Amino acid sequence: MTRSVSEHQLAVEQLLGAGGYARAGRGGGAAESLPLTAALGRVLAADVHAPVALPPFDNSQMDGYAVHLRDLGDGPAAAGNGEPEGHLRLHVGAPVPAGSSPPPLEPGTAVPIMTGAMVPAGTGAVVPIERADPPRFPALSTGDGGQPVVQLPAGTPAGTFIRRAGSDIAAGDLALEAGTLLGPAQLGLLAACGLAEVAVRTPFRVLLLSTGDEVTEPGGPLGDGRIYDANTTLLEAALRDAGAEVLRTRVLSDDPEKLREALDTPPAAEIHLILTSGGISQGAYEVVKQALSGSGVEFPGVALQPGGPQAIGTLGGVPFLGFPGNPVSALVSFEMFLRPALTALTGAPAPRVALPARLTAPASSPAAKHQVRRGLYRDGRVELIGGPGSHLLNALAGSNALVHFPVGLSEAAAGDEVTVWLIGPVPPPAPPVPAPTHQELPS
Numbered sequence: 001m002t003r004s005v006s007e008h009q010l011a012v013e014q015l016l017g018a019g020g021y022a023r024a025g026r027g028g029g030a031a032e033s034l035p036l037t038a039a040l041g042r043v044l045a046a047d048v049h050a051p052v053a054l055p056p057f058d059n060s061q062m063d064g065y066a067v068h069l070r071d072l073g074d075g076p077a078a079a080g081n082g083e084p085e086g087h088l089r090l091h092v093g094a095p096v097p098a099g100s101s102p103p104p105l106e107p108g109t110a111v112p113i114m115t116g117a118m119v120p121a122g123t124g125a126v127v128p129i130e131r132a133d134p135p136r137f138p139a140l141s142t143g144d145g146g147q148p149v150v151q152l153p154a155g156t157p158a159g160t161f162i163r164r165a166g167s168d169i170a171a172g173d174l175a176l177e178a179g180t181l182l183g184p185a186q187l188g189l190l191a192a193c194g195l196a197e198v199a200v201r202t203p204f205r206v207l208l209l210s211t212g213d214e215v216t217e218p219g220g221p222l223g224d225g226r227i228y229d230a231n232t233t234l235l236e237a238a239l240r241d242a243g244a245e246v247l248r249t250r251v252l253s254d255d256p257e258k259l260r261e262a263l264d265t266p267p268a269a270e271i272h273l274i275l276t277s278g279g280i281s282q283g284a285y286e287v288v289k290q291a292l293s294g295s296g297v298e299f300p301g302v303a304l305q306p307g308g309p310q311a312i313g314t315l316g317g318v319p320f321l322g323f324p325g326n327p328v329s330a331l332v333s334f335e336m337f338l339r340p341a342l343t344a345l346t347g348a349p350a351p352r353v354a355l356p357a358r359l360t361a362p363a364s365s366p367a368a369k370h371q372v373r374r375g376l377y378r379d380g381r382v383e384l385i386g387g388p389g390s391h392l393l394n395a396l397a398g399s400n401a402l403v404h405f406p407v408g409l410s411e412a413a414a415g416d417e418v419t420v421w422l423i424g425p426v427p428p429p430a431p432p433v434p435a436p437t438h439q440e441l442p443s
């Protein structure tokens, strides 16, 4: 039985959608309240309405002078005669630092006001200090009677450099919708609203098991014919990066009895998915296949390369997925099937950014399969890194994009457009190649 990629994507989404996490109201039923920074990367459990307006009061956008509404415009200056045309000469009142609650402003008086300070009642505009004469606060000139005066340009439109109360959000308005992924900006908004804690959905919890007699925990010696376990780390990191929590086991052998025992042992916490790597293909020791035969778990082939062999079902009512053992196959399986299903179910992680890119070199792909190559995307172009082999973990680690060659495409030329999903940071554009100098030009 071979499935298309989209059929298996739907099957995985439906599997999680029918599991315990979904039944508990997408985890929202068991929401927990966390201090704001502890909620980074988590998903908001309920709508949050702004308890206060932002800004809470009219305030100055600049360090400068608050000028009375009646003193604005081209009318006669309020204090003294002989000022240059188009300027105001105003008495200087008591300064308004941020955090103070100033008295109303008198016409004919300008008060020094600092960025973020509450504008006095009656203020029409704020004139930045750089436009004042003198252009600094401490060295104010002294007019008749010894009272400090300042000269400001006339004609400043009303409202200039005043940040109105509620201009960002009004009190009571919806600040963040349930299901919002909480990043620095969203958490900053909650803090600005005066909230110290936030209710988030419980994390999606995964029991992760890697299998294989040849697979050895990193950190110890490596025997002949053995390899270190890359997949547990790779998949745990991918899951955690996607906002999930991971319970991991030690690497399990190719003994189906041992795997069944491990799966029958109740985990320390409620889990929403069991995920295995390895042991699902056509070999003589396919531990996951053997341990789960007759359990209702299916082993479809998916028209995907890498990531062709897959396992899917439920175990004791808990959703189950088995990814192939090759490390690149495991990660591609995660990106193609599990990550989008987690986004649909839990609101995290943010979907991958998909972009068009031009191939830097020709490539071929098996027409009957959706091939996912790895590449380095930059400047609208993508260079394939390494071949299609699913053991090429070093090439994957040097890539920032998954490059999609859909079913039906067998040959692509340099310059052809493909779709890439960004999985890593994009380097800045390459510096332009300098034109040859006169001396370098061939004679």
Ligand SMILES: Nc1nc2c(c(=O)[nH]1)N[C@H]1C(S)=C(S)[C@@H](COP(=O)(O)OP(=O)(O)OC[C@H]3O[C@@H](n4cnc5c(N)ncnc54)[C@H](O)[C@@H]3O)O[C@H]1N2
Binding pocket: 210, 211, 212, 214, 215, 227, 228, 229, 230, 231, 232, 277, 278, 279, 280, 281, 282, 283, 286, 306, 307, 308, 309, 323, 324, 325, 326, 327, 329, 390
């Ligand atoms: N006769 C066939 N052989 C294979 C087929 C097939 O269709 N017919 N499919 C190939 C494809 S495609 C893949 S992918 C693999 C999938 O095999 P399994 O999921 O059964 O995985 P294993 O055989 O256990 O391991 C495959 C490969 O990955 C290495 N591995 C396993 N676990 C880890 C780990 N935790 N860390 C690092 N590397 C791991 C393992 O040593 C193998 O090299 O089957 C093909 N064969």
Ligand code: MOO
Binding pocket: 304, 305, 306, 307, 308, 309, 324, 326, 329, 389, 390
């Ligand atoms: O599907 Mo395997 O995942 O091609 O290497």
